[in-house]
Amino acid sequence: MFDHRKYKAFEPIHLTDRTWPDNTLTQAPDWCSVDLRDGNQALVNPMSVEQKTRLFDLLVKLGFKEIEVGFPSASKPDFDFVRKLVDEQRIPDDVTIQVLTQAREELIKRTYEAMAGVKKAVIHVYNSTSTVQREQVFGQSREGIKAIAVQGAQWVQQYAEQHPDTQWSFQYSPESFSGTEMDYAIEVCDAVIEQWQPKSGRDIIINLPATVEMSTPNRFADQVEYFCRHLVNRPYVRISLHTHNDRGCAVAAAELGVLAGADRVEGTLMGNGERTGNMDVITMGMNLYSQGIDPKLDFSNIMEINEVVESCTEIPVGVRHPWAGELVYTAFSGSHQDAIRKSVNYHSEHNKQHWDVAYLPIDPRDIGREYEEIVRINSQSGKGGVALVLERDYAINLPKWMHTSLSTVVQSAAEESGVEVSPSNIKRLFDEHFIAVPTQWQLDDYDLHTDEHHVSARFRIGDQSFNGEGAGALEALCSALTTAFHCSIEVVQFDQHAISGGTDAKAQASIAVKINGEAYFAVAVAGDTSAATLQAMLTAFSRTGLEAVQAA
Template identity: 70%
Template sequence: MFDHRKYRPFPAIQLQDRTWPDKQITTAPDWCSVDLRDGNQALINPMSVEKKTGLFQLLVKLGFKEIEVGFPAASLPDYEFMRKLIDEALIPDDVTIQVLVQAREELIKRTFESLRGAKRAVVHVYNSTSTVQREQVFGLDCDGITAIAVQGAKWLKEYAAQHPNTEWTFQYSPESFTGTEIDYAIEVCDAVIDVWQPQNGQQVVINLPSTVEMSTPNIFADQVEYFCRNLKGRQHVRICLHTHNDRGCAVAAAELGVMAGADRVEGTLMGNGERTGNMDIITMGMNLYSQGVDPKLDFSNIPEIIATVEHCNELPVPARHPWAGELVYTAFSGSHQDAIRKSMAYHADRQLPHWEVAYLPIDPMDIGREYDAVVRINSQSGKGGVALVLERDYNIELPKWMHIELSKVVQKATEQTGQEITPAAIKTLYDESFVNVEQPWVVSGYNIHTDADRVTALVRTADAAFEGQGAGAIEALCAALSKAHQCEIKVQHFDEYALGEGTTAQARACVALDVDGEHCCAVAVASDTSAAPLQAILSAFSRSQISAQAAAA
């Protein structure tokens, strides 16, 4: 039965003078990737040593300075990978590797064996401290759990002393921190810190894992601030966060946790991890980037990152993944497309110092996305988006009234298929509907004569010649067509502009005619400013029923 009464709300921390809501993140935290450990253990098919090596190299390339590479005491592939990194000198001098181990001596011993010869390493020891784990899994009281943590801390100190040539950092996690009474979490961490004595120079990290996300992010931030305030050795340790995404708020919890005083954040690329995943470092890093804060990680080639992560994890990156997904910079909505088009033009014309474009929180080019993905067309798209595709991909700029004409044609095609339409298909529809003209209606020559305020135009095609008079060449040709086909022609819209500069520049003319009440449009490009509008008039007329009837006769 779906019954909410089966559950109870998570208790809030009584922290009336909290300060984190007034804080702002102005510098990136220390990052630690756990893709190769936490991410790997959540995969259907764990990574091979080869895949782990490739992902490690990507993490180094992105700029990670701390990377958790595995659980070498619990897995032979992890042990072999650890040895490969050290024996083949694959760890850059400015990168520190991290390994995880339970607070058990035989595992700690093997962990230090795996790290033999490392220049610098973080050994991350943990044991479960939550109320549920104590009561239901271990059957121990708080003193019993603390004894496990303290003994684990002592073993780390003892085995590290056997390898004096390595620079060691000790890290402790009260696993399921969020499910642990806050004062007891502080008590057990104080006990571990007393063993390690960071005030005397030992580097220490205290990790606060939201092993299972149990509350709203603000409550987690309260826990972190309360913890930081009351930990005895706070000034001598780095506080780290490791949030999971069970409630979909792992990134928000990490951000608020940093505002609450944390120094370091663990997570994975694209958020891969157990259950609903780990904290997504790309999302949090790009969140900072979008606010003008240097994330200290290089996400300039998101396509490469996605390709590597999908290959190593054998899991697809969702198309709507924040910042990185294939469709996150794509607009199908007509109003969105029009706003993007106008906003980008405004931005370019005024050379604004900061990026301020409608619907695009960052410049997609910054992370390796091309502008051709920003606007894509389906039946929901509008005139602005269709016009932008022609401008962007084919350098075809149309007057605003033509946007409507073109979008009608494209929308009809997409409604018939029910699918997205490609830029090439839009260009084909544009050509077929407005540009292409049958041979009998192609201008083969013309002569324009001006006498006082009257213009006489003689326009020849392969099959006919049309001569008429008017205030200008366009009016004169329309008069000739009206006389020849016994119809009424009105020019509703006309626009012409040069394509390029200099004597070799072409002209594009766009025209909309009313032929006996029938609406007809056409576009023509010619080598001079007189031929283009004359051809546009003939092309538009050729699309009318009057011309079709004449051809049939």
């Protein structure tokens, strides 16, 4: 089934006199965050109004002057969020919010209802123009698709006139621009712009989406340069880019697109978006920063940005994420560590004006980070270092919430010995305190009976049997232990993942539990996730020293 002949190469436009390769980025583009619209629609769990508000406040703090806040005609949560921003006057005077709508009158009307009373805003209307969409989705001719765009532009203009106290900007996107014939894309955009009276002084934006990334970034730059050259009213509009990351090149495509003549870039913090994501504003902004260009956005506290984005999107920031990842300013190689150390000292001794340190493209302190070497463990070592040793040397991956308890055990051993704790000793301490379990607390067998959302279970533990009920196997086990030992049990944290594949597959489970108010941590490995989870619970419980209450 893996047959490359199923696909054909992207057909580039003919542009032999392209100029963009000789251009240089000298200033940041206008930025528009689409985290709250495009980013939100790509989430497994869309953001609540409260989460959206928190992320909006962060975007304002970072310096975004244009923020797409939703698709208010498409959902009540988006409508309510826009109304919250307007009614509570949460939009600073120097910030323009943007909303998206399809080119349909009832949706455009609803969009203006959501925006009533706003001081200034961008109405972003779109319809798809690509060959594939015209032929296979809409069954429309070129003229039919252009008529939809023109009619949408007219409705946007007409409804704006009903709200004369608002400063309106208009934006049009020929969706799937990169899959549209360039001359036709220009024809449609010229027709839309003409409806909006380009010479009147109104802010008009033409947004060029690589809705699906179809080619290398240089081909996209050719499209942008060709478009900018041939658009009739180019002097009266801002050209915006909205690149997606299907080929992993969204940032590169945006950077080259700006070289090719674009004025503005839409994207999201950390690149969240449909499929592989949107253009990553932090990456592109920090790329500019590393070249001595003011990105016009403040990324000086990258840890705060990470925390808010993770909290609002429920997507962890990758440890190798460019500029923002947990490990990108950490050197694991001894030779790298030595070079960085010497280079930093050279900077200090020679009072160099510009940053030029081996292996570090920027000074991590600029964004609230520090350079970190790989950690060798002693009494002064941090919790992350101990977990890294287990991961590096023994392929044991622990959730972050276990790092502190593990570090406490290792640090106590280091303080007692007064010397460095070797990786083998770290592994021994881990096994002793979190894995080892007495024979009488080993899970021999279990039997589950499920009735709708309810589980009845019998557990064979050592030489004893316990019965319990609950919503799942773990809850049933907690119920059985609570009854047998007259105690209270609260599962605080829980993690499980596969650690091998194939016929010898294994699973690892980690648990943090409070038993009679005391915290216990344990890890177990078993043939499946259920067995590993149950054993982790039993291992943690074995540390309590509780004895079963004898029946009268």
